[in-house]
Amino acid sequence: MPDSQRIAVIDLGSNTARLIVMNAVPGYRYRLEDEIREVVRLRQGMDAQGLSEEAMNRAFVTLRLFKRFCDSTYVDEIIATATSAVRDAANGRAFVERVRQELGLDLRILDGEREAYYGAIGALNDVSLRNGAVVDIGGGSVQISQVADRRYVQGWSGPLGCLALTERFVRSDPIGDGELKALEREIQRTLHEVKWLHELPGELVALGGAIRNLARMDARRCGYPLTTLHGYTLSLTALEQLIEQLRTLPLAKRIKLPGLRSDRADIILPGALVARAIMQVMGVRALTVSVNGLREGLFFEHFWRHWDEPIIADIRSFGVLNLARIYHYQKKHANHVRFLASRVFEQLTPLHGYGAPERELLDAAALLHDIGAIIAYENHDVHSQTLIVTNGLPGFTPREIALIGLLTRYHRRGTPDLGECAPLMLPGDDLLLLRLAAILRLAEYLERGRSSAVDDVVVSWSASTLRLTLIADEYPAVEIWDTQRNALDLMRRAFEREVLLDSTVAPSPLA
Structure with a gap:
């Protein structure tokens, strides 16, 4: 390498x-x-x-x-x-x-078109946007990029930056009604020049310091449980509420708003107004925040320099693999845990009814379950969760990031609990967490010796029992011993059946 x-x-x-x-x-x-x-x-x-x-x-x-x-x-x-x-x-x-x-x-x-391009490249390596627009609200200008089939199509740059608009239109503290109306008219007039934006289908992704600050303000206000803004959704309703707050408070009070940097408090309102106007033009009710932007776009041009377009096709898979590689995951062990977990998941599909989206969460957690060991083996399950929710995972939603983190948290012990992440979840996610955690824990202990002693597992069940038959060349004594102690009870609770564990190879008389 x-x-x-x-x-x-x-x-x-x-x-x-x-x-x-x-x-x-x-x-x-x-x-x-x-x-x-x-x-x-x-x-x-x-x-x-x-x-x-x-x-x-x-x-x-x-x-x-x-x-x-x-x-x-x-x-x-x-x-x-x-x-x-x-x-x-x-x-x-x-x-x-x-x-x-x-x-x-x-x-x-950088000219305006190129600035828009690099912002879009940064965002497309962070957010699963297929069709729509990327908007970068800066200090002097705003860049809007059209994206189709995860490719940059065209870009526009206009003088709608936070600092530029503040210097042109804002004289009062807080902003006066006349100043606000003049500012809104200028934003609408300028955006009218972007003819293709009015007919653009798809989603809106936003980046830049103003957007990150607005998202942090909303996150603090609603008690958002994650520390990363990867995939954060800012609704038009929430943005309207922030605008009303920003336009009525004097600077001395805006500076103290949770989530807002004090050095942006005097220029943040125009950025919020621009974001709202673009959402209204596109007819979208929410935007997705990209933590990447121009700088990351420039970096990715270097990172993916062997490609014509520096954009990863499968952003989610590479994001998981990238995080695993950063923290020196044990590739052979993690891949075998993923294989065993996938085999159990597939065979239990008639019981749990889940599909590809849930399987992807399980796969990600299997690859990442031990990365916390880079901090310390003791409590490495907790450390793994911390690394995941702190770093975030490109392309995944906050709910998915939280679930993957929770799966790693409970991969070896404890009773799965949504805890402070509950506000991000959908109905039924408590059961989803229980079942996926049980499968992941089972796979982890079936690979307890880190030697791939268990080649495969065959699952069968009746109304009252769940049988796990291990396929192995030799009797997997360590794996059976630790699985019985640490994994079978959670499987029993998750699938409401007594769990029986056996092997195709009988133990030797001395085993």
């Missing part, structure tokens, strides 16, 4: 400069290793002559710190870009040249 690389991506935006460092083996696995964020307000004070001296100095100091950080931490490659503020400014190219000469940092100025 090739050595891992440390790839830094710098995004100099109109409001914020960001640096991410990804540790990656291209095409195999990647993880976010570090991140730095600094508010520079590059667009602030921009006029016909271009960027103001104060804003350029703020950005230059931040970029110098980013470059020194990359040098001191031995980053292998730096991908650096600048977006709307620099591309719109009369002196933008002069600023880029100064950065190149004095810092040795080559800033690539």
Whole structure:
């Protein structure tokens, strides 16, 4: 396997400069290793002559710190870009040249179409969007991308960024009624230019700092139990409630709202209004949050560089495998647990009635059940759940992420319980968790010796009993012993039958 690389991506935006460092083996696995964020307000004070001296100095100091950080931490490659503020400014190219000469940092100025493209690439490697739109609400501009069959089709960029709109329209604190109406009219007028957006079928995915802050505010308000925003759904109703709150509170109170960064409190309202207007134009009642964006899109162009389109086809399967690889899963053991769990699941289908969606959750949990051992063997089941719900899983919904985490939590002990994740669940998910956890626990103990001693398992049942016959070359003494102690009771409760365990190979007289 090739050595891992440390790839830094710098995004100099109109409001914020960001640096991410990804540790990656291209095409195999990647993880976010570090991140730095600094508010520079590059667009602030921009006029016909271009960027103001104060804003350029703020950005230059931040970029110098980013470059020194990359040098001191031995980053292998730096991908650096600048977006709307620099591309719109009369002196933008002069600023880029100064950065190149004095810092040795080559800033690539992205045009609006390319900025939209990279945002869409980032989102498509995070969210299972097949058809619809990706919107990136930034500080200076908004990018909207059309997606068809999980491919970027076209993009549009317009001057509807949070900072740009705030500077143009907001003078009062809180915003006045006249200012609000003028702001809404400008948003509607500008979006009218995007003719294809009005006829675009499908779903809406949103990204950017404004969207993440709005989602966090909603999550805090409703007691969302997960720490990741992967796949978070922000409804139009919830967004309307946030807008009403933001437009009526003065800045001193907005700063204190749970989930809202204090350095965004003065510019967040226009971003919320833009998101609402796009939802209304598309006729959707909710949007899905992507935690990935422009920076990740630039990274994926490097990560999937052997492809024409840097988009993973099966985002869910690769997301599970990527997380397993990050935490050095025991491939042979995890795959055999998955195989045995799948065999039991398939044969019990007439009893449980589940199908492919539930099977996918079981498969994911089987691959990830032991990743918590990288923290400590003691309580590694709990650690596995923590790693899953903290990292999130691309393409999965919050409910699915929570269920996969819970399955790993109960893969070896304990009584399955939805607990604090109950608000995310659907009717019947308590029984689903019980049954899938029982199957996963059974598979784990049938592979207790980590030697694939049990080749297969045959399941049969009557009205009162459930028989498990193990197929093996030699009598699997360790597996039978530990399965009887730790797994059969949960199977009995899950399927309401006495469980009998036997083997095609008889024990030796000394066994």
